[in-house]
Amino acid sequence: MEVYDRNNREGLKGWLNPGRYGWERVSYWLQRLTGVGLLVYFVGHVYETSSLTQGFDAWNAMLELTQTPLGHMILLLVIGMSTFHSANGIRLIFTHGGKGLGKPGRPDYPYDPVSLNYRQKSGIWVALILAAVAMLYGASVLFGGE
Amino acid sequence: MLRESQIMKIHYMTGIAALFVVAVHILMRLVMPFNLSLEFDNVILNYHNLPYAVLLESILVLIAIHGFNGLRVILLEMRQSRGWENFVTVVTIVAMMGVIAYGTRTIIVANGLSLG
Numbered sequence: 001m002e003v004y005d006r007n008n009r010e011g012l013k014g015w016l017n018p019g020r021y022g023w024e025r026v027s028y029w030l031q032r033l034t035g036v037g038l039l040v041y042f043v044g045h046v047y048e049t050s051s052l053t054q055g056f057d058a059w060n061a062m063l064e065l066t067q068t069p070l071g072h073m074i075l076l077l078v079i080g081m082s083t084f085h086s087a088n089g090i091r092l093i094f095t096h097g098g099k100g101l102g103k104p105g106r107p108d109y110p111y112d113p114v115s116l117n118y119r120q121k122s123g124i125w126v127a128l129i130l131a132a133v134a135m136l137y138g139a140s141v142l143f144g145g146e
Numbered sequence: 147m148l149r150e151s152q153i154m155k156i157h158y159m160t161g162i163a164a165l166f167v168v169a170v171h172i173l174m175r176l177v178m179p180f181n182l183s184l185e186f187d188n189v190i191l192n193y194h195n196l197p198y199a200v201l202l203e204s205i206l207v208l209i210a211i212h213g214f215n216g217l218r219v220i221l222l223e224m225r226q227s228r229g230w231e232n233f234v235t236v237v238t239i240v241a242m243m244g245v246i247a248y249g250t251r252t253i254i255v256a257n258g259l260s261l262g
């Protein structure tokens with residue numbers, strides 16, 4: 001008989017717990033958090049841009065609301081999130097295609113997962129470093145006084 | 147009905163395609179000082195440029211598909227049952243279509259606007 005109810009009993013708590021699986025779990029967690037953050041920004045951006053259709057005054061009123069230090073800080077966060085999400089997403093596409101996972105081997109104590117090798121770990125670090133660099137560049141544009 | 151593996155291929159393809167079109171969209175904000183690029187006349191001129199308007203529409207569609215499918219995947223990871231899966235799928239598809247329709251309306255109206 002087919003079982004329809006397969007509830008994940010840990011729910012949100014299980015999803016957010018980065019403790020048990022090391023770096024891969026942190027990457028998993030950040031990929032989803034940045035994804036949700038970017039989706040929220042995307043919907044907000046589509047709404048914000050629609051003020052254009054109400055003319056010059058509505059557009060400028062929206063700019064007064066968003067082109068503030070707080071608005072620029074949010075944009076910086078979006079730049080960091082989008083860079084990490086893109087770089088880590090490309091790593092995940094390769095990983096899901098079986099690239100960079102290493103060869104399967106006999107499980108010997110202390111049972112380090114072969115799949116989480118230096119390529120995967122460095123991929124996560126590269127994504128984090130690229131996000132930091134993009135945020136620094138974004139800060140120079142947004143707060144550079146141009 | 148699409149298989150989950152086919153949906154994930156669409157997810158990856160829309161993600162990679164979005165990278166390129168969003169890069170062009172950001173570059174358009176950097177070809178002149180950032181504040182100037184956001185002035186009403188400059189933004190309207192962007193929308194009058196047909197290739198750029200098509201690019202904006204493609205960004206809208208690609209990110210809406212990628213984003214709302216990503217949300218669907220996250221929600222399905224948290225809980226699994228036939229009712230929940232159907233509910234999440236319907237809600238994300240409706241939200242995706244709503245955002246695409248609303249954004250498309252902006253692009254079409256702004257394309258026909260005169261300068262301020």
